Amino acid sequence: MAETTATxxxxxxxxxxxxxxxxxxxxxxxxxxxxxxxxxxxxxCSALAVTSLVYPSVVMAIAVVFVCGFSSLFTSxxxxxxxxxxxxxxxxxxxxxxxTIVELTLKRFNYPIYKQLSVYIGLIITNCIVxxxxxxxxxxxxxxxxFVDGLGNGVGYGVILIIVAVIREIFGKGTLxxxxxxQINIIGASNNEVGYLINTAAESGFGSLFAGYTNNNLMVLPxxxxxxxxxLIWIQRSYRPTLVDVS
Amino acid sequence: MELFNIFIKAxxxxxxxxxxxxxxxxxxxxxxxxxxxxxxxxxxxxxxGITMPINWLISELLLSENGIFGMDxxxxxxxxxIAVIAxxxxxxxxxxxxVSPALYTSLGIFLPLITxxxxxxxxxxxxxxxxxxxxxxxxxxxxxxxxxFLAIIAIAAIREKIRYSNVPPALRGLGMAFILTGxxxxxxxxxxxxxxxxxxxxx
Numbered sequence: 001m002a003e004t005t006a007t008x009x010x011x012x013x014x015x016x017x018x019x020x021x022x023x024x025x026x027x028x029x030x031x032x033x034x035x036x037x038x039x040x041x042x043x044x045c046s047a048l049a050v051t052s053l054v055y056p057s058v059v060m061a062i063a064v065v066f067v068c069g070f071s072s073l074f075t076s077x078x079x080x081x082x083x084x085x086x087x088x089x090x091x092x093x094x095x096x097x098x099x100t101i102v103e104l105t106l107k108r109f110n111y112p113i114y115k116q117l118s119v120y121i122g123l124i125i126t127n128c129i130v131x132x133x134x135x136x137x138x139x140x141x142x143x144x145x146x147f148v149d150g151l152g153n154g155v156g157y158g159v160i161l162i163i164v165a166v167i168r169e170i171f172g173k174g175t176l177x178x179x180x181x182x183q184i185n186i187i188g189a190s191n192n193e194v195g196y197l198i199n200t201a202a203e204s205g206f207g208s209l210f211a212g213y214t215n216n217n218l219m220v221l222p223x224x225x226x227x228x229x230x231x232l233i234w235i236q237r238s239y240r241p242t243l244v245d246v247s
Numbered sequence: 248m249e250l251f252n253i254f255i256k257a258x259x260x261x262x263x264x265x266x267x268x269x270x271x272x273x274x275x276x277x278x279x280x281x282x283x284x285x286x287x288x289x290x291x292x293x294x295x296g297i298t299m300p301i302n303w304l305i306s307e308l309l310l311s312e313n314g315i316f317g318m319d320x321x322x323x324x325x326x327x328x329i330a331v332i333a334x335x336x337x338x339x340x341x342x343x344x345x346v347s348p349a350l351y352t353s354l355g356i357f358l359p360l361i362t363x364x365x366x367x368x369x370x371x372x373x374x375x376x377x378x379x380x381x382x383x384x385x386x387x388x389x390x391x392x393x394x395x396f397l398a399i400i401a402i403a404a405i406r407e408k409i410r411y412s413n414v415p416p417a418l419r420g421l422g423m424a425f426i427l428t429g430x431x432x433x434x435x436x437x438x439x440x441x442x443x444x445x446x447x448x449x450x
Binding site: 041042043044048049088089092093096097099100103104118119122123125126127128131221222223224225226227229230231233234235237238241 | 266267268269271272275276322323324325326329330333359362363364365367368369372373376415416417418421422423424425426428429430432433436
């Protein structure tokens with residue numbers, strides 16, 4: 001099921017542009033056709049539990065993009081020096097070092113988010129996308145391409161994470177970016193302390209159409225993330241019937 | 248009895264797969280038939296049960312301020328934990344191959360997969376975060392492994408049956424597996440109200 005996309009190495013003799021067609025494809029494909037979550041089914045483990053709010057999800061997505069990109073770059077740089085038998089350990093050490101950097105940085109600059117993400121930061125190490133891209137791409141390709149491929153896959157992962165988080169937070173809490181400096185209150189009953197864009201307590205106007213609205217508690221449960229991803233997969237495969245697997 | 252409570256809590260109430268989504272990749276990839284799911288589940292129980300106490304010893308004796316080196320080395324935690332897990336998996340693989348070739352052939356392919364199973368590393372990190380003692384960490388490891396085992400057997404059995412159902416084509420396979428996992432998660436939430444301490448106190 002976890003089909004990895006083995007992009008064949010293009011052998012071009014003349015000097016290539018730094019950011020040509022191949023790089024663009026590497027960067028954009030993971031957003032749709034080879035998306036790490038919905039198509040390759042990698043990396044679901046570490047992060048679904050953080051998607052109940054958008055802000056920690058964005059932080060998580062940035063962390064994964066960073067780790068994915070740079071671990072691909074470093075692995076690709078040393079790829080010819082790694083003995084085949086111990087390559088897993090070498091890859092894990094590279095990833096673990098980068099994740100430690102992320103963890104310490106967060107601990108220093110944003111302690112509340114560090115507390116909130118707790119063990120899930122450490123779990124980026126065993127995030128299958130990072131390891132999967134190292135095995136499938138970085139071990140066989142030049143550093144720059146590997147770096148772009150890692151970034152692309154990290155972004156493809158982050159996009160799904162943020163889509164899920166946006167849906168869960170709007171319907172589950174009625175807010176966006178809660179806990180961050182740019183919190184937006186979308187829907188709910190306004191009172192003296194908080195005002196919402198759609199005020200369900202309003203006597204008249206647009207907000208009054210939503211009188212009696214309550215937040216959907218299902219969306220706060222971890223299970224909601226599974227439903228949303230299931231539906232995202234459904235939508236994507238309805239548009240691309242070739243992606244359907246029969247098992 | 249305290250240990251039994253931790254076991255029950257880790258296996259049912261705070262199931263690693265259904266409450267924390269750990270070990271999702273192999274959970275989804277290896278749950279197509281019950282037999283393979285059974286093998287992987289057993290291997291996970293085994294590895295969790297072994298790595299958890301070892302990682303406890305490492306974090307208490309080597310990394311903590313009261314440890315051998317007398318300084319706070321917690322920043323090395325990730326690297327050491329993952330190294331322990333990788334080498335333990337390797338060791339288990341070699342031992343199983345030597346002792347029971349039959350079990351090795353049935354488990355063989357799944358053992359290396361376990362290194363990158365988030366449930367193993369996640370278990371160790373939870374253990375540190377919750378400050379378990381040595382024996383508690385063993386109970387937590389075995390309980391967590393058992394919970395993972397139950398979850399993968401359940402989803403594999405459901406997926407074997409659902410092949411005969413009329414699922415919309417685009418939802419077949421993966422999409423359905425996600426939704427099923429969500430439903431199972433909700434079902435397991437009904438166990439949340441159970442207080443293991445109250446159960447054992449009555450006896």
